Amino acid sequence: MELAVRGLTHRYGDMVVLDDVSLHIPAGEILCVVGPSGCGKSTLLRMLGGLEQPDWGEVLQGGTPPEGCLNPLTYVFQDFALLPWRSVAGNVSLVLEDHRLPGDRVRAIIEDVLARTRLSDFRDALPRQLSGGMKQRVAIARALAVNPAVMLLDEPLSALDAQTRELLMEDLVGLWERQPFTGVYVTHNLAEAVRLGHRIAVLSRRPGRVREVIEVPGPLSERQTGDPELEAIQAHLWGLMRDEAMAADQELLDA
Amino acid sequence: MPDIRVPFRGGGFRPEARRGTGIAVFVLLLFLIEWGTRAGWISNLTLPRPSDVAATLADLARSGALWTHLLPSLSRLAVGSALGVSAGIGIGVLIGLFSYIRAGLVPLVAAIFPIPKIALLPLFVIWFGIDEGSKYALIALGTFTPTVVATYGAVDNVDRGLIRMGQSFGLGWWSIVRKIVLPGALPGILSGLRVSLAIGIILLVAAEMLGAQYGIGAYILQAGALYDLERLFAGVVILSCLGVLTSWAIGKIEKRLLVWRG
Ligand SMILES: Nc1ncnc2c1ncn2[C@@H]1O[C@H](COP(=O)(O)OP(=O)(O)O)[C@@H](O)[C@H]1O
Ligand SMILES: [Mg+2]
Numbered sequence A: 001m002e003l004a005v006r007g008l009t010h011r012y013g014d015m016v017v018l019d020d021v022s023l024h025i026p027a028g029e030i031l032c033v034v035g036p037s038g039c040g041k042s043t044l045l046r047m048l049g050g051l052e053q054p055d056w057g058e059v060l061q062g063g064t065p066p067e068g069c070l071n072p073l074t075y076v077f078q079d080f081a082l083l084p085w086r087s088v089a090g091n092v093s094l095v096l097e098d099h100r101l102p103g104d105r106v107r108a109i110i111e112d113v114l115a116r117t118r119l120s121d122f123r124d125a126l127p128r129q130l131s132g133g134m135k136q137r138v139a140i141a142r143a144l145a146v147n148p149a150v151m152l153l154d155e156p157l158s159a160l161d162a163q164t165r166e167l168l169m170e171d172l173v174g175l176w177e178r179q180p181f182t183g184v185y186v187t188h189n190l191a192e193a194v195r196l197g198h199r200i201a202v203l204s205r206r207p208g209r210v211r212e213v214i215e216v217p218g219p220l221s222e223r224q225t226g227d228p229e230l231e232a233i234q235a236h237l238w239g240l241m242r243d244e245a246m247a248a249d250q251e252l253l254d255a
Numbered sequence B: 001m002p003d004i005r006v007p008f009r010g011g012g013f014r015p016e017a018r019r020g021t022g023i024a025v026f027v028l029l030l031f032l033i034e035w036g037t038r039a040g041w042i043s044n045l046t047l048p049r050p051s052d053v054a055a056t057l058a059d060l061a062r063s064g065a066l067w068t069h070l071l072p073s074l075s076r077l078a079v080g081s082a083l084g085v086s087a088g089i090g091i092g093v094l095i096g097l098f099s100y101i102r103a104g105l106v107p108l109v110a111a112i113f114p115i116p117k118i119a120l121l122p123l124f125v126i127w128f129g130i131d132e133g134s135k136y137a138l139i140a141l142g143t144f145t146p147t148v149v150a151t152y153g154a155v156d157n158v159d160r161g162l163i164r165m166g167q168s169f170g171l172g173w174w175s176i177v178r179k180i181v182l183p184g185a186l187p188g189i190l191s192g193l194r195v196s197l198a199i200g201i202i203l204l205v206a207a208e209m210l211g212a213q214y215g216i217g218a219y220i221l222q223a224g225a226l227y228d229l230e231r232l233f234a235g236v237v238i239l240s241c242l243g244v245l246t247s248w249a250i251g252k253i254e255k256r257l258l259v260w261r262g
Helices: A041-048 A088-094 A103-116 A132-145 A162-178 A190-196 A228-249 B021-039 B050-063 B065-097 B099-112 B117-128 B132-156 B160-168 B173-210 B216-225 B229-257
Strands: A002-012 A015-025 A030-034 A056-062 A073-076 A150-154 A182-186 A199-203 A210-215
Touching: A002 A041, A002 A182, A015 A041, A015 A056, A015 A182, A015 A210, A030 A041, A030 A190, A041 A150, A041 A182, A073 A132, A073 B160, A088 A103, A088 A132, A103 A132, A132 A162, A162 A190, A182 A190, A190 A228, A199 A228, A210 A228, B021 B050, B050 B065, B050 B229, B065 B099, B065 B132, B065 B173, B065 B216, B065 B229, B099 B132, B117 B132, B117 B173, B132 B173, B160 B173, B173 B216, B173 B229, B216 B229
Parallel strands: A030 A182, A030 A199, A073 A150, A150 A182
Antiparallel strands: A002 A015, A002 A056, A199 A210
16 A cells, blocks of 8 residues: 655644655555654654644545555554553454454464564563563554554664664565565664654744655665664765754754 | 772662562561560550451351341442442543533532541431441442542543544444443553542441441450450451452452553
C-alpha cells in the first residue's frame, strides 16, 4: 500500500503546527521524517494513521492491503503502549481478539511473531519484568501480528539506550528485508534516519514545512554505522537542521 | 590525596515495611491502660480495664449473644454496601465514559456527597420501612457517593496513550472499555472501596443505634444507656475488628488482581 499527504495544515489554538505538508510514500519504502522537537512530527504521524483530523488537506491511501492484513495502518509508539496487566503473549493477542479468528490460527500468529522478535521464551512475562528494548520488541511483535500494510513508527527507539537502539535497528532492517513493508519512521536521530530510510523528509521548525526530501542510496541491509557515504548525508542533514534546531530551542512553548 | 570521606546525605522519605511495630504500639497501649486502671491513676469511670473488656467479649461469644448481634450487622453491611458499591462503580464508569452523563450527574453527586446520610434516615424509614430496607438504603447511599467519585476519577486517570493504541489497532468501543479502561481503572476503584466500606461501617452503626433490636450498634447503645463501659468497649472492639478485617480483605483482593503492578 502507498500513502500520500496533500497540503496538510493544522493548528492547535492559534499555533500553526503543520503548514502545507505534502509527501508521497511509495509501497514497500520507508520514509524517515526528521525535524527539531515540537515541529509537528508526531501530529503528522497521528494524521497519517487516522488518529487525528487535519484542519486542511488530506491523507490518501492507495493500493490494496496484502492478504490476511487485519489492520492496514499500524503504529509502533515511542512509549511502547503495552497493557501492563497483560503478559507478552496477551499483549499480542489483544489486537487479534476482535477479528474472530479460529483459536489455533491466533496461537500460530502469536508463536510466529514472538519467534520473529526473539521473544518466545518470554511469552508469559509481564511488561514490568522486561527491559526497554524487549518492551519495544513486544510492541513490534504486536504490530507484526496484524500483518500491516503500513507501519507508522513514532520515535520507536528514542526511549532506549544506544546499544539497544543499534540492536533494534538491525532487527527492524531484518524484518523489512524478510517482508518489505511501507513505513513512516519519525525520529530526531539522524543516524537512525540514514540507516532505515529509503528517503528522508526534513521538516522545518514549527510551523513544520517540508524543507527537503533526500534519497539515501543503497539497500538497507548493507548500511553500516560509520559508512562514509551515510556520514556525508548525515552531515548534510545536520547542516539543514542545525540553525532550525537552535532556533526551536530558543522558543517559548506557549508564545 | 583527599582524606575527608564524603558525608552520606541520601535516604529516608520512603515508607518501609516494619513488621510488628503496629502490634507493639497496640500492646503497649493496652498494657498502659491495664496498669493505670489497676494502679488507680486511671479512674474506672474513665476507661474500663482491658482484661474486663476481654472477659466481656469471651462471655459474649460463649453465650451466643455475639452472633445474634454480629450476624444482622454483617448482613446489613454486606447487602447495603453491595448495592451501593455496584451502583457506584456502574455510574462512575458511565460518568467517566460519556460527557453528557458527566455533565448531568457530577453536580448531583457533589450535592449528595456532603449530606450526612444519617439525617435522611427518617425519610428512608418512610420510603423503605422501619425494618431492614431503610438500613440497606442508608448504607447503600453512603457507600455509593464515594465509590462514584473514586471510580470516575480512576477512569479519567487511565492512560490515554493506551486507549489511542487500542483505537489504532481497530479495537471496538466495547473491547476498549472492557480490556483497557476497566483494568486500568481497577487500582483506583479498589482504593476507593477502602474508604467506601469504612463509611459503610460508620453508617451501619448509626442506623442500628436509631432503630434496631439486634446489631452491634444496638448493643453499644444499650451498654451506653446503662453506662456499662465494659460492654460498650467490647462493642467498639468488634467494630474495629470489622474495619481491620474489611481493609485486610481488600488488601488481599488488590494483591490478587493487581499482581501486574509488582
Ligand atoms: N493535542 C494537542 N493539543 C495542543 N497542542 C498540541 C497537541 N499535540 C501537540 N501539540 C503541540 O504541537 C506542537 C507539535 O507537537 P508534536 O507533533 O508532538 O511535535 P514533535 O513530535 O515533532 O516533537 C508542540 O508544540 C506541541 O506542544
Ligand atoms: Mg513527537
